[in-house]
Amino acid sequence: MKTRNFFPWMVIATLFAGGAAVRAQEAAPAASATSTVPVTTSSPLAANAYEMGLVQREDRLFVDEGLEFVRQAVKADPQFALGHAALGYFTVDPKEAKDESALALKFIANAAPDEQLLIHWMNDTKNGDTVEAISAMNDLLAKYPTDKRLGNMAAEWLCANQGAYEHGEAILVRLLKYDPRYYPAMNNLAYCYALSGQPQLAPPLMEQYVAALPNEPNPQDSYGEIMRMLGDYPAALGHYQSALKINPHFNASQVGVASTYALMGDETRARAQYLVAIRGTKERSTQVGYRILWAMTYYRENKPRLAREAFEKVDVEAHLAGLTVQEAEIHRALALFNPDPAGALKDLDEARADLSQSGKSNLLPGDRDNELALILQARAFIAVNAGKTDAAQATEKLLENMAQSSRSTPVQQAYHSANGAVLLAQGDYAGAIAELQEDPYNPLSLQLLSEAQTKAGQAADARKTLETLAAISDERVETAVAAPAARLALKHDAAHPVQGGAN
């Protein structure tokens, strides 16, 4: 994508950008003279690359290509504050995120006042300064109500990161009222509905999205994803394949095909498709992410030795690329799949070592803390399942200390769920239920929640939790570990119905 001719993309930019004009400004810009947040750079090349980055990433959902354009923008103007902030906000490479956020603040005086607000929003969301981020976001939305890209990004953050669906949906509905043809908002609204427990509202939006942009791959890709979330794998595959017919290089759909096969249990085909996806991206962190999914297929088909070998190979790749969080994630995955508790705890020691060896200098504190919290959570769960309540309690104390000083949702959820696991082991079922309910999206927590509800005599609630868990259909390690057992348990219950106490 990087080598594509620039000119045709400018035409696409006009189509998608919703009026966000590209502008390079040599002097101080006139703040908010237009309907979009100003973009200040002394380099026309940087301004164009930045705009193209947003077109690709935000509007067309060519995520890696968009990121690359933003990298080109800051290369063209190393003092381009908003460019650095956007790169720090978009990248999944923790080191890049940390470095770029710092550069954004270093050069923030170059930016117009409202642009500075946008930079603060991007940085604050990354740093966990959520109140400040919300304040900046709302001020910008009030000042630029017709900046569609701004609204779309804000809504995406609210829905995807904050679980504030009602707020995200309100912004998207308003954007679509203003411009019914602003398709990125339509796309996000479908996901917001799907995630907020209104999945029936998503497919009609997807139908509109697909019909409106028949030559774009993302609408088909999104539709595929929604159908996969709904558990309709054949429909999902059909949409992903339609996206790839439109653009064979739309790698997200390639991964979509692979993961759908993986969820369907066709691991051989899934692996082959993952390899195509890995070849289709030059982004190292993305490659390693796909490699992790590829390695997981061996666990899915119950080949633990091959799986461990595959994960170890990916670990070497991640290490060479300096991807510390991914290294830790690999060891955490190995632990979660490890049937031997002692071995699993050793895997988690390795995961912690990954973070402590190079993490201090390379990572944003938030990224390090989030992964560390997940490692400790896994340790607590594994210890509880192995009957090592003291070890679980010691780990829970570490998480409690982290939670005292962190506003991060993953840290908070990890602490509460680990505490719930310990309470479950101690026989305090009511306490366990309350704590485990604080981590409602983690399949491992749902597994323990169902157990706690059963032991508390809440059979109907336990079954509902089990059904929730069984219906989760995604690529996460936690899902691969916990969801199949839930599905088996439900099947068993259906074959051997028993009378249970209803709640």
Add this chain to the structure above:
Amino acid sequence: MRNRLLIVGVLILSVASVAFGTDYAIVVNPANPLRALNLAELGKIFRAKTTIWPDGKGITLVLRDQNSPGTKFILEKVLGGTFDEEKAVLSDPGRKSAVPVVFAESDEEVMRIVGANAGAIGVIDVYNITGGVKVVKIDDKQPFDPGYVLKGR
């Protein structure tokens, strides 16, 4: 493909209708030097036991309408009793001259009133905060802090 965060993060569909709580923020006029209150001090304002700020300005309490879920939650949290026990506090005619209560139709209206009144203190959903008001810490914590007392369920 919108978007990986969504996909990796939260995928519970059809079976579960996910209900989210929100944190409630206590907000004052930006000119108010107040930075923090404890829950007991806030309770005294709600009960009209504290009627003026340290600088002598009279306090006005701005809330969403009395039957909104947010106001019910806040009353119970701040005053400690059930909503039915505590709601009379707000409609007590005797408090009108002490700490008047203004009921607003939206969080935007709460913020507009607080932004225009140096003595006002209001309660809003944290996701509606703007730079036009100042968030006050409660028990030394602000929304999203671990253990924040006005975290809704």
